[in-house]
Amino acid sequence: MPSSPAPRAIQATFDDLGTALHDVTFVVVDLETTGGSAQTDEITEIGAVKVRAGEQLGEFQTLVNPGLPIPAFISVLTGITDRMVASAPRIDTVLPAFLEFARDAVLVAHNAPFDVTFLRTNAQRLGLPWPGHQVVDTAHLARQLVTRDEAPNHKLSSLARLFGAATTPDHRALHDARATVDVLHALLGRVGNLGVHTLEELGSYSARVTTAQRRKRFLADGLPSAPGVYVFKDAEQRPLYVGTSVDIRRRVRTYFTSSEQRTRMAEMVGIAESVTPIVCATALEAQVRELRLIAEHKPRYNRRSRHPERSVWVKLTVEPFPRLSIVKEVRGDGAHYVGPFSGRQQAEQAVAAVHEVVPLRQCTQRLSPTKRVSACALAEMGRCGAPCTGGQTVEEYDAVVLRASAALCGDAEPFVRSLEERMAHLSEQERYEDAGALRDRLLALVRGAARAQHLAPLAASPEIVAARRADSGGWEMVCVRYGRLAGSALSPRGTDPMATVESLAVSAEVVAAPTGPAPAALPEETEKILRWLETPGVRLVHLEGAWTCPVNGAGRSRDRLEPLVRAREQVSGFDEPHGRLLSRPPKAVRSGV
Known part of the structure; x- marks a missing residue:
């Protein structure tokens, strides 16, 4: 047998080698804004740190006058108030300075689409050319490199704790940017151990396909290219994972490629022995079948919808002196029910929100209009009309019940305004933790009440x-x-x-x-x-039947409040304390540039 020619050595070009990560200049940026939409909201603060080869080259920080009032929700979250930004420069002054600071650098942000969209949208409004920076998203990178055993989630606060960041993120732009720098360096260290050493390799990095994934590619053979549900099963035909797709065969095949980067899915594929398809007539039918199968079988690799039985309701009881109670099921007893809530904690927050404004009794015993009992501490504090001692008649207490009923089942606007005014007052007093707790209670209430008000007409048809x-x-x-x-x-x-x-x-x-x-x-x-x-x-x-909802119901308040917190919740969550939020000087500060 003739010998094969020796392989030719090919000298790689510098383009093939790429740009070494230690030669790349990164500008790590974080924004604070008045809300989650780049089209309707404005930037209130920019913080950025420029680094290369592990060394800090400079910082950029400034408050920004957004030209509109900062919502109380945002002030509670960031500590930035209207008074703080009153003398700050406008975005048309700040953005050109930032773009110059970040010139020729790679932009880095945690949940980068949020920050980059705001920057790019404002550049377009001002007629400034967008440099087209290459972007690195530390949240996306962390999802591939940090397991659930190391951190409960991939929020900036959790990653900063995991990697021992020198700065604790506190929802202020420069502090969050500094924390992101430490997270970035830790993540680059991890990808370096996996053979990623250039900017080009970092951009195309994806989790490697495991041997178990490659070995199971045959499971997709013969599956229909049709919409429906697919069920991965083990050797004993027990469901491991339930999913849905508009094309079952194409979706299942992705579990055996590099596009599937979830560690738990790679583990699941290694156990799976078969895939059962369920073809559905419509996409809605597929989604519903998925929910039902997950609730029925509770597959261990599905994380959502596994425990619908944990849902609870808030009930306004039917008795001479009604109260709020958390129950597991709805009964035909004529009571008002709100929910369901995903868990008891959310229900308790909703109940606490009602008690903030409406002086319903909070004791649990059944009271009689004729039998007197001793007053509790809340009555002595003036937070309850003390029907237990005869301080309120049934008729007088009914007026209180009507206010609670309206907040839960009818016009929620007066109730919501009262809580928002209280939050704003707490924020002005710099009692951010108290204001944050009140915000969470309000959100829990309007979410649960809106859910009930929207589902009830459908459930009754x-x-x-x-x-x-x-x-x-x-x-x-x-x-x-x-x-x-x-x-x-x-x-x-x-x-x-x-x-x-x-x-x-x-x-x-x-x-x-x-x-x-x-x-x-x-x-x-x-x-x-x-x-x-x-x-x-x-x-x-x-x-x-009839399909109606209250005009000023909780859904209206929920739709107004949710956008104010959703985007920032995705970036850093609400698990950080708000009591140590520091002010920043209202002018751009740059050093070492």
């Missing part, structure tokens, strides 16, 4: 049939009974959709009326159905 244009033509049809998906069908293009509607109504599941306001399904299922029904383009074909 004997039948709703709706349709939406399918991407492939024709119509997607769903039949909902008492908040439960009773059936779905696809009416192909060119056929009479009403014939499909009639067939669907006949063949759909028979659903017994539930005890309202609870739906006849898992609350999460009813919420998915509601979101689908509210999607643009959906048409109601048949409605048996």
Whole structure:
């Protein structure tokens, strides 16, 4: 057998070698803003640190006058108030200076899409050319390198603790940027141990495909290229993981490639012996089947929707002197119910929010209008009208109950305004921890009340049939009974959709009326159905019942408050103390540039 020629040695070019990470200049940036939307909110502070080869080259920090009031929620979170930014420069002065500071550098941020979107949007508004920086997202990198055994999540606060950052993130821009520098260096050390030494390698880095993943690629063979649910099972046919996709075969194949970077999924694939597909007529049906299977089997590799039985409700009891109680089920006793809440802690926060404004009694015994008992400490403090001692008649106490009922089931605006005014007052007094606790209670209440107010009409409707244009033509049809998906069908293009509607109504599941306001399904299922029904383009074909919500209900307050905290919650969460927030000088400070 002839010998093969010796392999030729090829000298790599400098382009092939790439830019060594120790030669890269990074500008680590963090922003504080008035909210989560770059289109409608403004920047209130920029903090940045320039580093190369582990050495700090300079810092950039300035407050920014946003030109609009800072919401109380944001002031509670960041400690930045209207008074602090009143004399600060505007963004048209600050942004050119920052872009010069960051010139020719790689931008780094924790949850970078948030910060970069604000910077780029403001550059566009001001007519400034966006440099097109290469961006490194430390949150994305941490998700590939830090396991749940090391940190409970990948928030900046958790990573800073894990890596022993010299600066504790506290929702102020420069402090958070300094903490992100330490996190970045720790993560670069980890990828360096995995053979990533250049900027180009860092940009294309992904978790390696394990041997177990490669070995199981055959599990995707023969699966349908259709929408539906897929169930990974072990050797004993026990469900390990349930997922959903518009193309089952294509989605399952990704579990055996480098695009799948979750450590627990690699572990799951190593155990899996088969994949069971369940083809569904519509995407909504697939989502609902997924929820039901997860709730039924509780697969160990699914993290959400596994324990719907842990949901609880807040109940305004039916008795001469009603009170708020946390219960596990809804009964047909004529009481007002709010929820469900995901857990007891959220329900307790909602109850505490009501008690902040409405002087309902908080004792647990059943009181009689005629039998007197001794007063509790709350009555002596003036936080309860003391119906136990005869301090309030049933009629007088009813007025208090009506206020609580309105906050839970009707017009929530007066109640919410009272709590917001109290938060603003606490913030002005720099009592940030108290204001933060009050904020969390308010959010828990409006989320739970809005959930109840939106789900109740759907749960009470004997039948709703709706349709939406399918991407492939024709119509997607769903039949909902008492908040439960009773059936779905696809009416192909060119056929009479009403014939499909009639067939669907006949063949759909028979659903017994539930005890309202609870739906006849898992609350999460009813919420998915509601979101689908509210999607643009959906048409109601048949409605048996009434579909209404209070005009000034809790949903309105929730929709106004949620955007103020959602984006910042994703960046650093609400697990950090707010009591040590420091002010910053209202002018740009740059050193060592």
